[in-house]
Amino acid sequence: MTTITHPPAPAGTSPDVMRRTSLAAGILYLLTFVSIPTLAIFQPVRERAGFILGAGSDSGVLWGAFSEVVVALAGIGTAVVLYPVAKRVSETAALGFVTARVLEGALIISGVVSVLSVLTLRNDVAGTPGADEASLLTAGHTLAATYEWTFLLSQSLMPAFNALFLGFVMYRSGLVPRILPLLGLIGAPLLLAADSAIFFGVFDRTGPIALAALPIAVWEFSLGVYLTVKGFRPAAVAALASARSPR
Structure with missing residues (x-):
């Protein structure tokens, strides 16, 4: 009598492991x-010249900076958690997603440093006798501009690349309903076009950028909710477990 044996599923593709992975990624x-209110919270730093001279409160800005650090770390965390799954679909896309997330996180923290530097100047320098107010205002404008550009390159531009890499993985694997990654794949070129127009001065960041970013925002939020509540689709998990690792 001949016994047919089936090779074990690759490590990390069991239903329990995949559910823990999807739950962690979704959360x-x-x-x-959490940093959605940040633009409003940072408005005094970005738009009020007198903020660096002592006008306004520090507490809201500190909480905004803290929330952006959380966003940076959580974003990198999504890539780290999903990498073992994504690489079974496409190693190139998986590495691209990790790289884009790490770069996004680094740029976000760079922007936070510029905002915290404004607080340092207003608390340690602005109130001292003989402080040069004109120089402080120039420094404040420079740091505010640094934040504006790092925001454009991090929380506006990088999500488009994240959507392209992870959207490809999720669409190809069917781990989530394909309508979700399709939102990201459609929204990515729209956001890239809007960011490019801002970069070259075609229009201001307060213009159509919000509409261009909407499909990506819906994609990321719906993905988070779906992975948290339902997890990966069982049929796709089974197919992934039986498939050979891509080269």
């Missing part, structure tokens, strides 16, 4: 939305 994705 981290939802955490990346």
Whole structure:
């Protein structure tokens, strides 16, 4: 009598492991939305010249900076958690997603440093006798501009690349309903076009950028909710477990 044996599923593709992975990724994705109020919170730093001279409160800015650090770490966390799954679909896309997330996180923290530097100047320099107010205002404008550009390159530009890499993985594997990654794959070129127009001065960041970013925001939020509540689709998990690792 001949016994047919089937090779074991690759490590990390069992239903329990995949559910823990999807839950962790979903929660981290939802955490990346905690900084939504940041633009309003940072408005005094970005638009009020007198902020660096002592006008206004520090507490809101500190909480905004803290929330952006959380976003940076949570974003990197999504890539780290999903990498073992994504690489079974496409190693290139998986590495691209990790790289884009790490770069996004680094740029976000760079922007936070510029905002915290404004607080340091207003608390340690602005109130001292003989402080040069004109120089402080120039420094404040410079640091505010640094934040504006790092925001454009991090939380506006990088999500488009994230959507292209992870959207490809999720669409190809069917781990989530394909309508979700399709939103990201459609929204990515729209956001890239809008960011490029801002970069070259075609229009201001307060213009159509919000509409261009909407499909990516819906994609990321819906992915976070789906992974947290339902997890990866069982049929896709089974297919992934039986498939050979891509080269």
